[in-house]
Amino acid sequence: MRQLNGVRTLLFQFIEARANEAGFSRVGVAPASHPEMREFERFADWADAGYAGEMEYLKRRSDSGEYKRSSLELAIPWAKSVIVVAMNYNSAAPKSTASSPSTTGWISRYALSPRDYHDSMLDALRRVESQLIEHLGEQGIETKTRAYVDTGPVLERVYAKYAGIGWVGKNTCIINQELGSWFFLGVIVTSIEYSEFVSGQKLEIAPDRCGSCTRCIDACPTGAFVAPHQLDASSCIAYFTIEKRATIPEPVREKIGRHVFGCDICQDVCPWNRKAPVSVNPDFAPDDSLINPDLAELARISPQEFRSRFRGSPIARAKHSGFLRNVAVAMGNSGCAEYLPQLEDLARSEDLVVAEHAKWAIERLRQQKDSEGATETQVTFQQAQS
Numbered sequence: 454m455r456q457l458n459g460v461r462t463l464l465f466q467f468i469e470a471r472a473n474e475a476g477f478s479r480v481g482v483a484p485a486s487h488p489e490m491r492e493f494e495r496f497a498d499w500a501d502a503g504y505a506g507e508m509e510y511l512k513r514r515s516d517s518g519e520y521k522r523s524s525l526e527l528a529i530p531w532a533k534s535v536i537v538v539a540m541n542y543n544s545a546a547p548k549s550t551a552s553s554p555s556t557t558g559w560i561s562r563y564a565l566s567p568r569d570y571h572d573s574m575l576d577a578l579r580r581v582e583s584q585l586i587e588h589l590g591e592q593g594i595e596t597k598t599r600a601y602v603d604t605g606p607v608l609e610r611v612y613a614k615y616a617g618i619g620w621v622g623k624n625t626c627i628i629n630q631e632l633g634s635w636f637f638l639g640v641i642v643t644s645i646e647y648s649e650f651v652s653g654q655k656l657e658i659a660p661d662r663c664g665s666c667t668r669c670i671d672a673c674p675t676g677a678f679v680a681p682h683q684l685d686a687s688s689c690i691a692y693f694t695i696e697k698r699a700t701i702p703e704p705v706r707e708k709i710g711r712h713v714f715g716c717d718i719c720q721d722v723c724p725w726n727r728k729a730p731v732s733v734n735p736d737f738a739p740d741d742s743l744i745n746p747d748l749a750e751l752a753r754i755s756p757q758e759f760r761s762r763f764r765g766s767p768i769a770r771a772k773h774s775g776f777l778r779n780v781a782v783a784m785g786n787s788g789c790a791e792y793l794p795q796l797e798d799l800a801r802s803e804d805l806v807v808a809e810h811a812k813w814a815i816e817r818l819r820q821q822k823d824s825e826g827a828t829e830t831q832v833t834f835q836q837a838q839s
């Protein structure tokens with residue numbers, strides 16, 4: 454068990470019990486600001502360096518021109534503390550680093566279940582929020598709160614670190630010694646002083662257990678880590694396959710491999726995920742058809758089928774056009790020349806983005822086929838000479 458620096462109060466114990474009842478695996482609390490939380494200053498440098506790419510929501514600014522995410526009190530002036538919860542979504546699905554048939558694609562672990570985690574977690578988080586308000590209300594204490602799952606102007610990972618949920622790994626994920634990193638984070642911003650939860654002002658920071666390991670950095674196909682703990686999100690496969698609209702830059706396409714939605718490599722190689730427990734929450738049970746899905750089948754999905762099959766799923770975020778674009782890139786990287794007829798169909802698509810990526814994939818497969826043919830010819834010629 455991790456070391457606790459402060460003594461947790463009855464209020465914390467109340468919240469912890471309610472969060473556990475609601476299905477959260479871990480709960481912690483952090484002050485809204487603290488001199489030790491220097492990550493907020495670094496956020497502006499990170500965003501100014503362009504590492505957020507086209508993710509405009511990360512770059513929203515306040516009226517005074519500062520990034521909203523660089524200070525919670527700027528966005529929510531009454532904020533005094535942040536309750537952070539973690540929900541395990543791990544499944545027994547194979548890792549992306551395990552071998553899989555070249556005719557299949559890869560969908561990120563968090564997107565394997567049909568239900569959007571935002572809905573599932575927000576329902577549970579709002580239950581905890583209401584119980585907290587009611588509990589304090591019974592004591593005549595008025596409290597302001599706001600619950601968020603990804604959608605607020607909150608750097609969840611920073612608060613998770615200072616709430617003792619885990620350390621920020623070199624892969625920039627929060628890692629918990631027992632859970633690994635396969636969990637979602639949610640927060641309740643409150644007007645309650647931190648000292649109401651933890652006596653003393655010492656923060657409950659989990660020790661960094663990455664040590665000399667660099668597996669995640671070494672394994673990243675796009676070299677998206679500009680330094681340990683620092684990710685250029687605009688170079689990450691998850692960004693290209695989920696957030697990036699329209700064209701994926703050509704030099705990156707080969708590096709994407711057969712990822713059609715997200716990337717888990719830097720978590721799959723992490724030793725702390727080797728024994729990560731599997732979630733018992735039925736909301737996160739994977740849809741088996743999304744584990745190593747057949748690329749030919751994905752390429753046939755019509756806009757209507759995409760809408761009905763992925764309604765409520767995180768995959769809907771890629772939209773039909775982005776999804777087919779990703780499938781075309783994956784087919785181009787599959788080395789399977791049997792996809793050429795299907796790619797030729799996609800290359801005639803009215804969707805110019807899909808058509809352009811399909812043409813790229815055709816070209817890539819043909820070049821591979823030609824070079825294989827050339828190698829075979831060379832071998833035959835050498836055999837004839839010997």
Ligand code: SF4
Nearest residue numbers: 673689690716718719
């Ligand atoms: S998710 Fe994939 S592409 Fe992104 S940083 Fe991790 S290994 Fe690299």
Ligand code: SF4
Nearest residue numbers: 622623663666669723
């Ligand atoms: S792979 Fe190694 S360096 Fe990367 S987050 Fe895991 S323990 Fe840390």
